[in-house]
Amino acid sequence: MHNGGAGELLRILRDGRPRTRADLAGITGLGRAAISSRLEALLELDLVVPVSDAASTGGRPSARLAFNPGARLVAAADVGATHATVALTDLSGRILLQTTERLEISCGPEFVLDWLAMTLQGHLKTEKRPATDIIAVGIGLPGPVEHSTGKPTSPPIMPGWDGFNVPAYVQRTFDVPVLVDNDVNIMALGERATRWPNEDNMIFLKVATGIGSGVISGGILQRGAAGVAGDVGHIAVSNAAGIQCRCGKSACLEAIAGAPAIAAQLRENGLEATTANDIVSLVRSGDLNAIQAVRQAGRVIGEMLNMCVSFINPALIVVGGSLAQSGEHLIAGIREAVYARSTPLATQHLNITQSKTGPEAGVVGASILAIEYALAPERLNDLPTTLHPGGHLNTDLQNVERVAPASQSSLRDSVAS
């Protein structure tokens, strides 16, 4: 029952690859007995389970053990300005159940968080899992958040949320760690976890109504002094002196390359467009005017990114958000501007690409945020030994495969180590 150091084993196993005890002994340099002892703790927590044995080499085949993402649950929420998504995920960030609904953030924290809790309760019932299986909650909000306390700070579009103690409120329902962060930050985490697990220097850029970014530098998400790092939407761009932004200043990037600005421009040319989706539809239908406008927006964004590239020297820029769905045109404009301008050293290994994670990047990121916190070695002891009332409750879906885990391995590989 001495699980000191079990965290290290879990860290190794969380890549999803099953390993024998001998493998683990080799990796860690410990003896088999020590490995077994630590594994015992993880097995008891159900975080690690035996999978199909390795092929025998003539004698008793060695048992292979693998991380069991289904052992516990994590609740994740991505709250936008007008819509909210809440999901139940496993410990690899895989979504088990997901609900998206139209929900105005301006309804206030109590209303939104109550809906969130209620929906999660429903998810739990559907999945037939007890609430005690949830080990952490991750929440993304559309505004600045002081991550250490989980309180929104002076959010422009979230009336009633300023300084609200989100974790405390959520913990009245789920008494587990609650991690809150900016929605773009969690999208960055989600994007990295699902597609770029080894990328330590990347920028996730969200282009929709607003423009924002999540900055992962030196392997960790950068939040800055006040939690507003990555807030690039109101950086001034050139050749836009007169254009007024909703924030009160002029020449903001968002006021020129955000969806409303592009839509307005298209309307001037006689097209019907109001939202980002309208623009995407037009682009997909092959409208040259729309294509040109999106590409030009990309150039303007690229002008800004240019500076970010010089400043923080990322290896990867991922462009997401609803406007990024318009094929490669936005990216093309961005690439054009960035590669035309930045220094060779900064760009020669720079990859600019479109987000392929889709709309669930947010909840996945929120999930990852919560998982990384709850499964950190120093907090492993906090996990209660769940006693599943009915015995082994996790004999569902994914434990059928437990003996044949090859199909899951690719999914598991996507989890950041």
Place this chain on the structure above:
Amino acid sequence: MHNGGAGELLRILRDGRPRTRADLAGITGLGRAAISSRLEALLELDLVVPVSDAASTGGRPSARLAFNPGARLVAAADVGATHATVALTDLSGRILLQTTERLEISCGPEFVLDWLAMTLQGHLKTEKRPATDIIAVGIGLPGPVEHSTGKPTSPPIMPGWDGFNVPAYVQRTFDVPVLVDNDVNIMALGERATRWPNEDNMIFLKVATGIGSGVISGGILQRGAAGVAGDVGHIAVSNAAGIQCRCGKSACLEAIAGAPAIAAQLRENGLEATTANDIVSLVRSGDLNAIQAVRQAGRVIGEMLNMCVSFINPALIVVGGSLAQSGEHLIAGIREAVYARSTPLATQHLNITQSKTGPEAGVVGASILAIEYALAPERLNDLPTTLHPGGHLNTDLQNVERVAPASQSSLRDSVAS
């Protein structure tokens, strides 16, 4: 002799404040016996020494122990384009001996590094300290450096240095860890260490012939994917379309707000100015033209910083480099532009100030870089027990208070082994 965990004690004591054993027991939560045991290891390494006892409270006064920065040495070098500074520092980053000489970096790595080693040997002789007292070497170079390997990568102004294995070459003379980094990065480290020890989100901006910055975010120096993070000199600024930069592009920040650009502008107005120092002299003499030009340069720089502030949300910007010596005029221009533009959340706790560390910020930073590496808990065991041939060599200033320990026995012991 079990010094596992001694690193933690050293980390506490490195703030320089002397503490009693009881203090340390209270801080760490360990018993006095454990503290004593760990202290023994540190005392043997001479990294911690007893200082004057605390005032008695009626009984035996408790001995106070303090970090002993004089126990070992660190070699630090700040190599610029035309000048190089090399210094011998103690373990707190304090400069013991320093030499600055005119030295062209274009002479090539062997020549420069040989000079560096030779000068250090001289320093050692002057200080009457053996070369084995040096536990690490820190070097700053005026170009991009791959910090993990210590090799310059495609430096624009360092012919012959590209890919040169600096640590390997230096280690032929001093067989200790050699840490190499960009010169602006080490200035950032130096500035933080000397003036802002608790600032985790700051930008150090150097304004001289070129313009560059060192970015400390999330508490750690950000180097980026290729080691060129903070390279802001060639970011495009507005209203400068036609101006050519030495890098081949146009409208670079450096080409407008760098010292040569300002000097050229002043010459157009009939003033005599070529170098940054000329400009500073003119400003100090009260020349309105020069003051106006420097302030305008500050505004242009502020325009760029503006983006950096939005992007990484620092709490502090320190402006250094030779042009920053011109009083508050440069800073005033920078502040003007930054506060006029950036969002309130990002600027309300933002402090923009002038570097007060002076020209030795570079070597101090190089020293800090080396010290942090060598004194990291996981590397404490690598420190050899130095045998001072002449007995107590470090009986200078700050060791006056030391209560003469049984140094003979340790000496005999190490000789025997």
Place this chain on the structure above:
DNA sequence: AGACTTTTGCTGGTTGACTGACGAAAGTTA
């Protein structure tokens, strides 16, 4: 000088973690 107070070094004793070895378990091969 002597009593008192507090710290310090030292010495078992306890705890916890890890190793090594051995027999049981679980396969394969003849």
Place this chain on the structure above:
DNA sequence: TAACTTTCGTCAGTCAACCAGCAAAAGTCT
């Protein structure tokens, strides 16, 4: 089925780390 091979679980033994208590040391106070 029996013999062989390899892994697994267990258990005593070892070792390092830490604590508690004690006597000596080093002060102060009367």
